[in-house]
Amino acid sequence: MSSxxxxxxxxxxxxxxxxxxxxxxxxxxxxxxxxxxxxxxxxLPPLIGVVVVLxxxxxxxxxxxxxxxxxxxxxxxxxxxxxxxxxxxxxxxIWTSVWRxxxxxxxxxxxxxxxxxxxxxxxxxRTAIGPVLQGxxxxxxxxxxxxxxxxxxxxxxxxxxxxxxxxxxxxxxxLVAGIDQVPPLFLRAGRTIGATGLAGARHVLxxxxxxxxxxxxKQGWAFSWRSLMAAELVASSPDLGRGLGxxxxxxxxxxxxxxxxxxxxxxxxxxxAIELLVFTPIERRVLRNRGLLAATR
Amino acid sequence: MPAVTTEADTSAVDAPAGAPAVRxxxxxxxxxxxxxxxxxxxxxxxxxAPGEFVTLLGASGCGKSTLLNLVAGLDRPSAGTIEVAGxxxxxxxxxxxxxxxLTAGRNIELALRLAGVxxxxxxxxxxxxxxxxxxxxxxxxxxxxxxxxxxxxVAMARALAQGSKVLLMDEPFAALDAITRDVLHDExxxxxxxxxxxxxxxxxxxxEAVRLAQRVVLLSSRPGRVARQWLIDLPQPRRIESSGVADxxxxxxxxxxxxxxxxxxx
Numbered sequence: 001m002s003s004x005x006x007x008x009x010x011x012x013x014x015x016x017x018x019x020x021x022x023x024x025x026x027x028x029x030x031x032x033x034x035x036x037x038x039x040x041x042x043x044l045p046p047l048i049g050v051v052v053v054l055x056x057x058x059x060x061x062x063x064x065x066x067x068x069x070x071x072x073x074x075x076x077x078x079x080x081x082x083x084x085x086x087x088x089x090x091x092x093x094i095w096t097s098v099w100r101x102x103x104x105x106x107x108x109x110x111x112x113x114x115x116x117x118x119x120x121x122x123x124x125x126r127t128a129i130g131p132v133l134q135g136x137x138x139x140x141x142x143x144x145x146x147x148x149x150x151x152x153x154x155x156x157x158x159x160x161x162x163x164x165x166x167x168x169x170x171x172x173x174x175l176v177a178g179i180d181q182v183p184p185l186f187l188r189a190g191r192t193i194g195a196t197g198l199a200g201a202r203h204v205l206x207x208x209x210x211x212x213x214x215x216x217x218k219q220g221w222a223f224s225w226r227s228l229m230a231a232e233l234v235a236s237s238p239d240l241g242r243g244l245g246x247x248x249x250x251x252x253x254x255x256x257x258x259x260x261x262x263x264x265x266x267x268x269x270x271x272x273a274i275e276l277l278v279f280t281p282i283e284r285r286v287l288r289n290r291g292l293l294a295a296t297r
Numbered sequence: 298m299p300a301v302t303t304e305a306d307t308s309a310v311d312a313p314a315g316a317p318a319v320r321x322x323x324x325x326x327x328x329x330x331x332x333x334x335x336x337x338x339x340x341x342x343x344x345x346a347p348g349e350f351v352t353l354l355g356a357s358g359c360g361k362s363t364l365l366n367l368v369a370g371l372d373r374p375s376a377g378t379i380e381v382a383g384x385x386x387x388x389x390x391x392x393x394x395x396x397x398x399l400t401a402g403r404n405i406e407l408a409l410r411l412a413g414v415x416x417x418x419x420x421x422x423x424x425x426x427x428x429x430x431x432x433x434x435x436x437x438x439x440x441x442x443x444x445x446x447x448x449x450x451v452a453m454a455r456a457l458a459q460g461s462k463v464l465l466m467d468e469p470f471a472a473l474d475a476i477t478r479d480v481l482h483d484e485x486x487x488x489x490x491x492x493x494x495x496x497x498x499x500x501x502x503x504x505e506a507v508r509l510a511q512r513v514v515l516l517s518s519r520p521g522r523v524a525r526q527w528l529i530d531l532p533q534p535r536r537i538e539s540s541g542v543a544d545x546x547x548x549x550x551x552x553x554x555x556x557x558x559x560x561x562x563x
Binding site: 020022023185189194203204286289290291292 | 369388392394395396399411412432439442443444447459477479484
């Protein structure tokens, strides 16, 4: 019956070669930039930024724009840092705050994650507390300090309470947003290969929601750190370890402006350092693995 | 004259003997509230024999994807029954739907794991499936490092990893360029024969339907009904540009256009 079919049947090998050729043409060769290039494009711009700020600061000081007890020179601040170093209290002050901040943050993760999961997946719970959870994010956590002091007194638990009230909503909201953004196609594909129920959550839902969750964690850390500084600034007690916020407030009481500036710089420095050392590498790894970071390769 | 057998009769195209791989019996599907229901599928009866390659062809709105979802068990019919031999069938989408947080090989291993393949065998089986789709050596590749055609081949390997002999395909090559699609037509034809799969393949591309299938089923639109079927006995592997495929495509396209024109008159 197929006598009039003029086109010759193609051999399997021919098609396989075409396929292999297409694959070779489509192959993406990943180029890694050299160390010198990375330093030039990544490290140099922020360094220039810092130098410019220092120069402007020094300029304002040299021109006597305001009295020097209000605006000390960068060198004065450097001397304050040296004093702190020679007193041997620099690291204990930083560590007191970092320890409180990180342990409070981990506690917030442990509490915020299940809350986020339940809010994202259980419709009535979402309607009930979803908007409240979102609203809480815009409440400055320093507003909780007076309440926490009355409930718990001036002690470490009060600090942790303020951290939790600041960080838990943003961690939970990040997870909710991450789950909401999971493409429905992944869930369908998961169901067709048998990932339903708990297996579906473990193998599809949670890994798919990871980028949003990580963004929430990053914000959660920023909120933890801010809340802690607010709590340390306000709460003064000899029983409490002396952290960065307390240091800052002490310098204000001594009217030591270069100490105050040093405190601000240290708080900023620790916040940025934790983000760069902990969160950025994790986030970059996750995004790169998923091909969402191709431009910066 | 086209070198094929065509059957004008809508009801009686004889499927090969034996219990069918897929049995769709008097299936209805409608959406919406009672009173304002949209009938998407109307009394669909269709068998796919073991080892048979069937393409479902139709314009948009004929419910071909809905039907495939029903067969895949992602949705339930409003009436009628659907039986699939050997349990849950494998399903491929127009999008590759591979998980970007896993490598190509790991995507396949996840399907193997969920299908109950013991851990020590998974790696070797995943490599074997990648060889089958001619992607040996791509085990550790990330999804974004693969081209569109390679992704669909990994998706095919993942579908096969489920171990089902029944493969449902929902316009799997629609988003690919013509050359890549041509290569993948050859691949699916080869794998279908090698693995003796039963395939139900949805498309709106008439030539693709004729290029691949042993039987083309034309669905009418709103509601979807089986309008006509063609048995195709051109030898495989066929070429999409061959005169045999072209002649029958013209005939089927005319029929399809007729189905679409019917909707203007109402």
